[in-house]
Amino acid sequence: MRIDVLTTFPEMFAAEPPAALGVSIPARARAAGIVEVVATDIRAYAENKHAKTDDRPFGGGPGMVMMCQPIWDAVRGVEASDPRPAHRVLLTPQGRPLTQAMVERLAGLPRLLVLAGHYEGIDERVIEALAPEEISIGDYVLSGGELAAMVLIDAVVRLLPGALGDQESALAESFSTVAGAGDSPHARLLDCPHFTRPRVWQGREAPEILVSGDHAKVARWRLEQRLARTRDRRPDLLPNDPQPDPQPDPQANPAEPACQPPGRVDSPGTGS
Numbered sequence: 001m002r003i004d005v006l007t008t009f010p011e012m013f014a015a016e017p018p019a020a021l022g023v024s025i026p027a028r029a030r031a032a033g034i035v036e037v038v039a040t041d042i043r044a045y046a047e048n049k050h051a052k053t054d055d056r057p058f059g060g061g062p063g064m065v066m067m068c069q070p071i072w073d074a075v076r077g078v079e080a081s082d083p084r085p086a087h088r089v090l091l092t093p094q095g096r097p098l099t100q101a102m103v104e105r106l107a108g109l110p111r112l113l114v115l116a117g118h119y120e121g122i123d124e125r126v127i128e129a130l131a132p133e134e135i136s137i138g139d140y141v142l143s144g145g146e147l148a149a150m151v152l153i154d155a156v157v158r159l160l161p162g163a164l165g166d167q168e169s170a171l172a173e174s175f176s177t178v179a180g181a182g183d184s185p186h187a188r189l190l191d192c193p194h195f196t197r198p199r200v201w202q203g204r205e206a207p208e209i210l211v212s213g214d215h216a217k218v219a220r221w222r223l224e225q226r227l228a229r230t231r232d233r234r235p236d237l238l239p240n241d242p243q244p245d246p247q248p249d250p251q252a253n254p255a256e257p258a259c260q261p262p263g264r265v266d267s268p269g270t271g272s
């Protein structure tokens with residue numbers, strides 16, 4: 001998989017010296033060639049004298065707005081640098097909340113183009129023209145989309161085949177589906193508690209059943225724990241919760257293919 005990130009802070013995505021995506025699983029996946037993360041500075045595409053990427057908002061008010069031209073040209077230029085079609089993603093608090101189901105869908109694509117905005121926002125016209133999938137990582141506001149992009153990339157990369165030492169460990173954790181329960185978001189449960197040596201720590205004993213050697217009993221206990229935790233902490237994830245899923249994933253079965261061909265002109269006349 002190739003992941004392009006468009007940002008005014010490309011150094012945040014470097015593998016060396018290690019930043020968030022230069023350690024642990026993402027670093028190993030990058031070194032093994034499972035994923036290529038290419039960060040591009042939007043500033044390099046700015047056509048003005050001072051390589052400005054933002055300007056004051058029409059109508060006044062605080063903050064700056066990222067301009068259309070550098071973003072449009074950066075997206076088009078980066079997309080043309082590789083023949084694989086790129087699925088465009090914009091990280092924004094206005095996007096749909098990220099779920100594990102969305103992460104799984106994105107992990108199945110050959111290429112992502114992740115746009116991380118900064119400042120007060122991005123000129124709406126370039127968002128309309130690029131038509132990215134808009135994703136939020138939660139109902140809070142970060143200083144920019146870069147940290148949100150890293151969250152998304154980390155969640156995607158660890159699902160790529162070969163990224164985890166033991167593929168099973170990805171299947172048995174929070175928000176993974178329960179075998180036989182289908183792929184409904186309601187079939188997703190929180191993880192069970194985990195324990196390791198010593199058996200007794202500060203007077204607290206690890207559950208007896210986990211050292212019983214009875215694998216069937218351990219599996220049943222873990223499922224029970226997952227159900228109990230989910231019922232207690234996130235009842236909204238359970239099938240019988242009266243609240244409907246507030247955010248179904250409309251891209252799960254898109255009417256149109258999610259990928260856009262490289263070099264596509266979405267709005268004739270607005271390209272450079």
Ligand code: ADE
Nearest residue numbers: 091092093136137142148
């Ligand atoms: N940019 C700023 N805040 C964000 C959020 N919560 N999710 C995604 N992108 C963001």
